Amino acid sequence: MGLVTLFVASSMPVLKVLLVTAVGSFLALDHVNILSEDARKHINTVVFYVFNPALIIGNLSKTVTYDSMVKLWFMPVNVFLTFLIGSLLGWLVNLITRPPPHLRGLVIGCCAAGNLGNILIIIVPAVCKEKGSPFGDPSVCSTYGMAYASLSMALGAIFLWVYVYNIVRISLEANCGDVNGSVVSHSSTLKPESFTEPLLSPKEYNTSEDSTDSLPLTTFGGKAQGFTEKLKLNVAKISRKLNLKRLFAPSTNGAIVGFIVGLVPLLRNSVIGDEAPLRVIEDSTVMIGDAAVPVLTLIIGANLLKGLRASGVQKSMVVGVIVARHIALPLIGTLVVRTAVRFNLVHADPLYQFVLLLQFAVPPAMNMGTITQLFGKGESECSVIMLWTYACSIVSLTLWCTFFMWVVA
Numbered sequence: 424m425g426l427v428t429l430f431v432a433s434s435m436p437v438l439k440v441l442l443v444t445a446v447g448s449f450l451a452l453d454h455v456n457i458l459s460e461d462a463r464k465h466i467n468t469v470v471f472y473v474f475n476p477a478l479i480i481g482n483l484s485k486t487v488t489y490d491s492m493v494k495l496w497f498m499p500v501n502v503f504l505t506f507l508i509g510s511l512l513g514w515l516v517n518l519i520t521r522p523p524p525h526l527r528g529l530v531i532g533c534c535a536a537g538n539l540g541n542i543l544i545i546i547v548p549a550v551c552k553e554k555g556s557p558f559g560d561p562s563v564c565s566t567y568g569m570a571y572a573s574l575s576m577a578l579g580a581i582f583l584w585v586y587v588y589n590i591v592r593i594s595l596e597a598n599c600g601d602v603n604g605s606v607v608s609h610s611s612t613l614k615p616e617s618f619t620e621p622l623l624s625p626k627e628y629n630t631s632e633d634s635t636d637s638l639p640l641t642t643f644g645g646k647a648q649g650f651t652e653k654l655k656l657n658v659a660k661i662s663r664k665l666n667l668k669r670l671f672a673p674s675t676n677g678a679i680v681g682f683i684v685g686l687v688p689l690l691r692n693s694v695i696g697d698e699a700p701l702r703v704i705e706d707s708t709v710m711i712g713d714a715a716v717p718v719l720t721l722i723i724g725a726n727l728l729k730g731l732r733a734s735g736v737q738k739s740m741v742v743g744v745i746v747a748r749h750i751a752l753p754l755i756g757t758l759v760v761r762t763a764v765r766f767n768l769v770h771a772d773p774l775y776q777f778v779l780l781l782q783f784a785v786p787p788a789m790n791m792g793t794i795t796q797l798f799g800k801g802e803s804e805c806s807v808i809m810l811w812t813y814a815c816s817i818v819s820l821t822l823w824c825t826f827f828m829w830v831v832a
Contacts, residue, residue, distance in 0.1 A: 426829060428555035433824030436549030440720055441817055447724025458725040470718055476677030478544065478712030479573040481705065483681025485695055486570035492686070494770045495574065497763060501779050502539060502578040506586055508755050508783075509535035509747070516743035523737075528594025529791070529801045530740060532587040533808050534747045536788040540576025540674065541719045542820075543781060547572050548716075550824065551774075557832035558774045571778040577678030583790055584672065591794050723789060723813070729803075730810025736803065741811050748786060748812055749819040756783025757830070773831040780830070784823040786816040 450458040458466075513534030517527045550556055551564035558564040684690045694701045760779045763769045769776060787809065795805045 426825065429557070429828045429832070430821070430825045432550060432553040432555035433828060434821045435553055436546050437817060437821045437824070439549055440545050443717065443720040444724035444727070444813075447721035448728045449724075450721065451725035451728045458721065463722060463725050466718060467722060470715060470722065472673050474712060474715035474718060475540070475576070476673040476680075477708050478569075478715040479577060479674055479677035480681045480684070481709040481712045482566070482569040482573040483678060484684035484691070484705070486567055487682055487685030489686065491570075494772070494775070495571075497769050498571070498574060498779065499578055501760070501763075501782060502575065502582060504759055505537055505539075505752070505756065505782050506535045506582050508759075509537070509752055510590075512747035512751055513744075516740070516747055520737065520739040520743045522740045524597060525595055526740070526801055526804055528591040529795065529805060529808075530744060531590050531594075532791055532794065533744050533787040533805075533812070534752070535590075536583050536587045536791060537579070537748070537752075537782060537785040538788050539579030539782055539785065540572065541723065541789065542785045543572035543575050543778065544569065545716055545720060546781070546820070546824070547774075547778060550777075550828075557828055558777070564774055568774055568778070571775060573681070574678065575778065575782060577675050579788065580672045580674050580790075583788055587788075587791070588794055591798065595798055595800060726789065726792065727806075727810050727813055729806040730808075736807040740804075741808055744787070744808055745812055745815050749784070749815055753780075753784040753819075753823050756780060757827075759783075761830070776831045777827050780827040781824070784820060784827075786812040 447458060449455060451463070510531055513531035516530050516534060520530075522530055547568035548565045551558055551568050552561050556564065558568075684694060693699055694705050696702065699705070757780060760769065760776060760783075763779075764771075764776060769779065789809070792802070792805050792809060795801045
């Protein structure tokens with residue numbers, strides 16, 4: 424298949440995303456004010472709690488079987504490698520560009536955590552529908568492509584909140600003066616608006632070491648009672664550190680439900696298929712999930728507008744993140760996936776291999792903005808990084824999609 428045909432097939436989905444994103448940015452302008460900040464928060468809540476889980480449940484329940492589970496085992500490994508390699512690249516960016524200490528966790532997070540859900544859910548079905556696509560029948564391609572993208576979204580959410588969230592937290596705790604509000608950094612690269620009140624107070628994410636000493640212990644059975652209390656405290660401390668509420672996000676829970684429905688024959692036969700007695704549940708879930716893609720794209724465009732309004736961000740840091748995410752990581756990812764294919768670790772499905780490769784080439788996760796908002800630090804810097812990485816992804820995604828389709832075709 425010619426490169427020109429593949430280039431056209433890969434550029435059309437990116438252009439569609441660009442157009443819808445531009446509409447979202449337009450709706451967020453001050454003089455239009457349809458997607459205002461409050462409106463975006465409410466719509467994001469609906470997407471987070473309703474549209475994404477419905478999309479994931481609908482796609483995974485239709486395609487997941489015991490055979491497909493065996494074939495998909497490499498995807499969690501691949502997602503882990505994207506975070507691991509991205510973290511190493513982020514460390515190199517920090518070493519070269521020397522950003523302010525409180526931003527080093529943000530840099531590592533932006534290099535490590537890719538948009539493994541929303542972008543794949545938007546791009547993969549659109550690529551399947553193009554005439555020059557090497558993935559066969561468009562309907563079959565879309566069905567399985569959405570299942571792969573849904574699983575990728577769930578895995579990405581787990582790694583993001585288990586790993587990246589704590590990287591950012593540790594980076595902030597290293598600057599204990601900033602976290603406690605007693606010391607203000609004098610770096611010239613920071614703007615006053617960076618020091619806004621955090622959504623998580625220091626008490627919520629910084630646990631006192633001597634808190635166990637202040638708990639009263641009963642004299643009867645004191646040792647056992649003390650051990651029980653300390654065990655409860657340690658469990659609670661680990662829960663806060665890992666942010667389990669975020670770990671079991673609605674998208675993760677949706678993936679669990681999708682796997683259960685797909686793997687349990689009784690549930691699958693009752694809900695999935697044209698002859699299923701409860702097929703109305705599947706139809707309703709799919710109908711709700713179909714709203715996720717256009718709404719997500721509009722919200723991405725509206726959120727990126729914040730980056731245009733920020734200033735004073737270290738340019739070398741932004742360039743370093745762009746190079747790491749759009750050049751270095753896809754190159755390394757190509758070697759990883761092709762090596763796995765060579766040693767028969769990945770089954771010979773071109774679409775599956777394409778999704779694995781694409782996981783290395785996506786821009787940073789939009790939830791990085793959510794994490795900075797939780798801690799009240801680095802919000803303007805994060806919005807600038809998001810703006811320029813997503814702007815560059817218009818070109819990089821097109822080129823990498825073309826190359827990946829040529830590799831797997």
